[in-house]
Amino acid sequence: MDIMPRDFGLEHNEWRKGQKEAIILATEQCNKEGGFLFLELPTGVGKTAIPTALSKNNNVLALVQTLSLLDQYEKEYKFDIVKGRQEYPCVLKEKVVSWRLNYNKEPTAADCHFSDPRDCMQSSNCPYIIAKDKAARSTRAACTYKYASLSDVMRDRKGVLVLDEAHLAGHELLSLAEFFITSEQIKEFNLPDFPFYYYGAGGSGDMIDMKTRARVVIWMNDCIKTIGNITVFDRMTEKGSKVARMLQYITCALDMVQDEKIDLFMKCGKIEQMNTAGLFGNVDYGSKKRMYISIKPLYVSRIAWRLFGKKDTTILMSATIGNPDPLAKELGISDYRFETFDHPIPKVKRPVFDLGCPKMTYKNISDAPGIQNAQATLIYNFIKGLPKKWRGIILTSSYQKVETLKSLLKERLNGRIIIGSANGKSVTSRVDEFIDSDMEGAIAIDTIQGWGTGLDFRGDKARFVIVAGIQQPNPRDKFDMARISRAGGRKYAQWTTYNSV
Ligand code: SF4
Known part of the structure; x- marks a missing residue:
């Protein structure tokens, strides 16, 4: 008897071209070998069916890049999803009332003032805690790359990790690891002044040497000392909530800077015109000249463990992989299997x-x-x-x-x-x-x-x-050029360009 989608817990009756074969292959990988499997699945195969089917017998965590894709996992494939804290409202009544009154704002779980949110008397009704716990227990969980890279619970989960849009994993990890702080924030949080205003020949940035790294570590520790003693009462306020987030941000960055195995690139400069979305929301820095420091790793392979954690099997799915070697090297994967599937729509119909x-x-x-x-x-x-x-x-x-x-x-x-x-x-x-x-x-x-x-x-x-x-590497950008001059850097840059379409 033929295997049907419902045998794998899928809710449709017919297979799309290549879908059944891809699921059988992924299942075999999980059952026999574990390790890394790259799956090139063209648009139209229905990639999401793969983690869904695997979750029938495995503990699956799927990672996606965007919240809209995450919502799709929840709505169409019944995944238990967890988003960043800022996506969930705080439901502690006194706090909600106080924030409305004092700041004309609704607090979110990102503003939570408890070191351990379970100490909150509303923890059993807190939407963030509910979603987080449900996803942690679920055999069919999904979150963003960002959430997974910051969450010990998701990292330490065993079982199967599925990277959706895996060709973006390297870029995603690099941008998540970047530490970026402006002179405005230094002023706002009363932090010690930047240790550098200029770095690298012509101010275009450079790799961090040991001496510089030591100075950055001292500066970050000073920052932590300056804002580190906020009380739970401070944290209840809007300002205190921001301070707590900044503290966490610098603490994470300090971990990275202290790890001498991670080669870091630093640039200091003036912000001419920049829009950035990050931990502190969308910030329009306008056209006035302000300073910033950016520190980011050169090699993704040194930080990729933040995603892979303790998983038995990792499946990297994408519609455009081509030769998987450059991506595997970028992510520090030396041993892997690669399978590719034909596009379900003939070429003549997609000119x-x-x-x-x-x-x-x-x-x-x-x-x-x-x-x-x-x-x-x-x-x-x-x-x-x-x-x-x-x-x-x-x-x-x-x-x-x-x-x-x-x-x-x-x-x-x-x-x-x-x-x-x-x-x-x-x-x-x-x-x-x-x-x-x-x-x-x-x-x-x-x-x-x-x-x-x-x-x-x-x-x-x-x-x-x-x-x-x-997008091509910018020949005037020293970081791009430093990445290209690594072993395999040019190949990866070409591979990325091919995959951006
Ligand atoms: S745990 Fe934190 S975010 Fe959740 S309801 Fe309590 S105070 Fe609000």
């Missing part, structure tokens, strides 16, 4: 066209700025040849290029561009805005980061995508 644009490199644009207009014209001519009601997406590699393309296409596309700049909104909300709109012929112009993978534009939501630019 790829070369519009014949020149390469939009920094050098080419500087030498001949007119090529941006030439590119816009080619894009416009292509769109003009499609049915007018088709919706689509144009992706490029920076916000500046998004703005340029928008201004060059605005009049020609006559009101069809509904997303065309960040406008202080997150990528997720821009994607949602595009999906929620029913406008015929709507076009989004945005950066490839965030829109490039893992999104589901069902039906007619997006009939075409134009890749107007892909």
